[in-house]
Amino acid sequence: MGIVFNQSYKNIIIIIIAIIIGGFNTLFFYPTFLQAQYYGLVVFLLATSNLLMPLVSFGSQHTIIKYFSSYKSKEEKDIFMSSVIFIPMLTIIPISLLVVGFHDTIGNILSIQNPIIDSYVWVIFLVAFATSYFEVFYSWARVQLKSVFGNFLKEIFPRLSILILLTLVYLGYISRENFIWWLTGFYYLRLIIMMLYSFYLYLPKFSFSVPKNISDILTYSVYIFLAGSAASVLIDIDKFMIPQKEIISQTAFYAVAVFIATVVEIPGRAMFQIVNPLVAKALNENDQKGLDNLYKKSSLNLLIISGLFFLLINLNIDPFYNLILDSSYSTAVLVVLIISISKLILMSFGCGPAILATAKFYKITLPFSIMMAVSVYFLNDKLIDLYSLNGAAISTLIVISFFTLAKILYLKYKLKIQPYSYNTFKVFVLIVFLFFLINPINFGENYMLEIIGKSIPVSITYILLVYQMKVSNEINTLIKKTLSKFGLQKFS
Numbered sequence: 001m002g003i004v005f006n007q008s009y010k011n012i013i014i015i016i017i018a019i020i021i022g023g024f025n026t027l028f029f030y031p032t033f034l035q036a037q038y039y040g041l042v043v044f045l046l047a048t049s050n051l052l053m054p055l056v057s058f059g060s061q062h063t064i065i066k067y068f069s070s071y072k073s074k075e076e077k078d079i080f081m082s083s084v085i086f087i088p089m090l091t092i093i094p095i096s097l098l099v100v101g102f103h104d105t106i107g108n109i110l111s112i113q114n115p116i117i118d119s120y121v122w123v124i125f126l127v128a129f130a131t132s133y134f135e136v137f138y139s140w141a142r143v144q145l146k147s148v149f150g151n152f153l154k155e156i157f158p159r160l161s162i163l164i165l166l167t168l169v170y171l172g173y174i175s176r177e178n179f180i181w182w183l184t185g186f187y188y189l190r191l192i193i194m195m196l197y198s199f200y201l202y203l204p205k206f207s208f209s210v211p212k213n214i215s216d217i218l219t220y221s222v223y224i225f226l227a228g229s230a231a232s233v234l235i236d237i238d239k240f241m242i243p244q245k246e247i248i249s250q251t252a253f254y255a256v257a258v259f260i261a262t263v264v265e266i267p268g269r270a271m272f273q274i275v276n277p278l279v280a281k282a283l284n285e286n287d288q289k290g291l292d293n294l295y296k297k298s299s300l301n302l303l304i305i306s307g308l309f310f311l312l313i314n315l316n317i318d319p320f321y322n323l324i325l326d327s328s329y330s331t332a333v334l335v336v337l338i339i340s341i342s343k344l345i346l347m348s349f350g351c352g353p354a355i356l357a358t359a360k361f362y363k364i365t366l367p368f369s370i371m372m373a374v375s376v377y378f379l380n381d382k383l384i385d386l387y388s389l390n391g392a393a394i395s396t397l398i399v400i401s402f403f404t405l406a407k408i409l410y411l412k413y414k415l416k417i418q419p420y421s422y423n424t425f426k427v428f429v430l431i432v433f434l435f436f437l438i439n440p441i442n443f444g445e446n447y448m449l450e451i452i453g454k455s456i457p458v459s460i461t462y463i464l465l466v467y468q469m470k471v472s473n474e475i476n477t478l479i480k481k482t483l484s485k486f487g488l489q490k491f492s
Contacts, residue, residue: 011151011270012305018155019263021163026259029166030252034176042180043255049127056125057132059224060087061139063217066358068143069281071211078204080211081140087221088132123180130187137191140198147274153194155269161186220362227357227365254389257332260320261339263313267305268347271298272354279354291355292417299350299419300427300472306347307431308462310340315438315454319447331389338393342400344431349404350419352411361414368403375399423471430465434458 034042063084071077138150165182168174174182211217275298282291314337321330356365376399383391412418438458443450466472467479 010148011274012267014148014151015155015266015270018159019266021156021159022259025159025162025166026256029163029170033166033170034179042183043251045123045180046127049124049131052124052128053131053135055225056088056092056128057135057225058088058090059221059227060084060132061135062224062357063087063221064136064139064143065276065280066220066362067211067213067217069277070284075205076211079207079209080217081202081204082206082208083210083214084217085136087218088136092129123184126184127187130184130191134187134191134194137194137198141194141201142274143277144201145274145277146201149197150194151270153190153197157190157193158186161190223363223366224357227369253332254335254392257335257389257393258339260313260317261336261343264306264309264340264343265347266309267302271302272351275351276354276358279351280358283355283358283360288415288417291415294351295355295411295417295419296350296421297472297474299348299352300421300423301474302347302350303344303424303427304466304472304475306344307427308459310344310431311434311438311458311462312455313340314435315458316451319443319450322445322447334390335393338390338397342397345401345404348419348424348428349408352404352407352419355411355415356407359415364410368407372399372403375402423469426469426471427466430462430469434462 030042064081067080068077071080134154138154141147141150162183165174165179165186168182169176169179275294279291279294281287282294317333317336321333356362356368376395379395379398380392383395385391387394408418408420438454441450441454443453463479467476470476
C-alpha cells in the first residue's frame, strides 16, 4: 500500500488545512459577516445542488474509475475518455430546459417556508453543473493515480474562495445578497483549472467513435446515477428538510455541527481518492487476494486514524462551543456526537463502498441507496418533529448503522471477504474506553486550557497504545518513521 499511504498522508494534510480554513469560515466568518439567515440560505442552496449533482453528472465520474483500467491499448482508452465526458449532457440539456420552463414554479415550491430562496433558484443548477463536471475531470486525474492536486482543488479551493468572499463582504466590496453569485463563479473557475490539469495528465486523441462496450457503460452510468441520487439524499436531505420544518437559521446551527463531526472522516476522504481506482483495478484483473488485502487494511487503518479524530472532536466539543461568540449554535452540540459516531462506523467499512460500486454486481447499489434514502426521509419526517436537530442526526445514525451492516453481509456472501478482525474489536474498545475515561474531566471556564489539557494526553496515550498493541503494521511503520525524523528511534 505504498502509493496509498504516500498520497493519503498528503491528502490528509490538504483536508486538515481545508478543515481549518472551513472551521474559521463556519464558526466565525459566516455567523459574523453573513448572519444566520444568509448562512442558512447558502447551506440550503449548496445542499440542494449536491442533491441534484448525481443526476447532472449521470454517474460519469464513477464510470471513469470503473472502466478506465479495463482497457489495455491507448486507442481504446482514448475512445472511452472521448465519449465519457459527453455522457452528462444526456441529463444537463433536459434539466436546463426544465428549469427555464418551470423556474417560477420551482422557486415557489422551494421558498414556501423561506421566501428568500426564490431569487437564487438558478444557483442550485449552476453549482450542480460545475460540481458535476469537476468530479468528472477529478476522476480523470485519479485513474492516472494523481489525486493530490485535484484534492487540493476539491477541498481547499472552495473554502479559500469562501474566506476571500466573506472578507470582501466584511470590507463592503460585495453585498450579502451577491455573495452566493460570486461563489458560483469560483466554482466555475475551479472547474476550468481541474479540466486543464486533467488534460495535462492525459490528453486523448478525441474522436467521434464509441467504445465497443458502450451499452455496458451506459447501463452502469444509469445505475450509478440513480444510486448516487438516492445516496445524496442521505447526505443532504436533513439540511433540505430542516428549513421546511424550522426557521432557516436552524439549518446553520445544524450545518456547523455536521461540519465539526465530518472531521472524523478526513482519513477516509484522503485515502479513497487513491484506493478507489486500485479497487477497480483489482476487480478488473480478478485479483481476489489484492482486493481482500485492500478491504481489510483500509478498514482497520481508517478506523485507527478516524478513532483519534473522533476522540479529539468529542472530548473537546463543549469547551469548543463555549469559545464561539454566538451561544445559540451550541444547541446542536449533541448532533456532533451522533453524526461523528455514524462517520466512524462508515470509516470502519473501509473501501467496501468502492467494491460495491465497481464489482460485477454493482446494480445492488441502487436498491441499497433507494432503501437508505426512503428510510432517512421518513425517519427525518418523524424525528425532526420530535427532537428537532437531534432527530435529524439520529435518523442518519440509524440508517448508516443498519445499512453498513447489510452491505458488509452482502459482500461476505458474494465475495467471501469481510473487513473486520480481532484487531478491529481491540481498536473499538480502546476508543470507547478513552472516551469515557477522559470525558468527565472538566477545567471550569478555562476552555482553551481544557482543549489542550485533553487533546495532548489523549493523543499520546492513544498512539502509544495502538503502537504497543501492534494492530496495524502500516500504522506502526508510520509511527517509527515519524519518530526517526525527530531523532527518537530509541522510543520505537
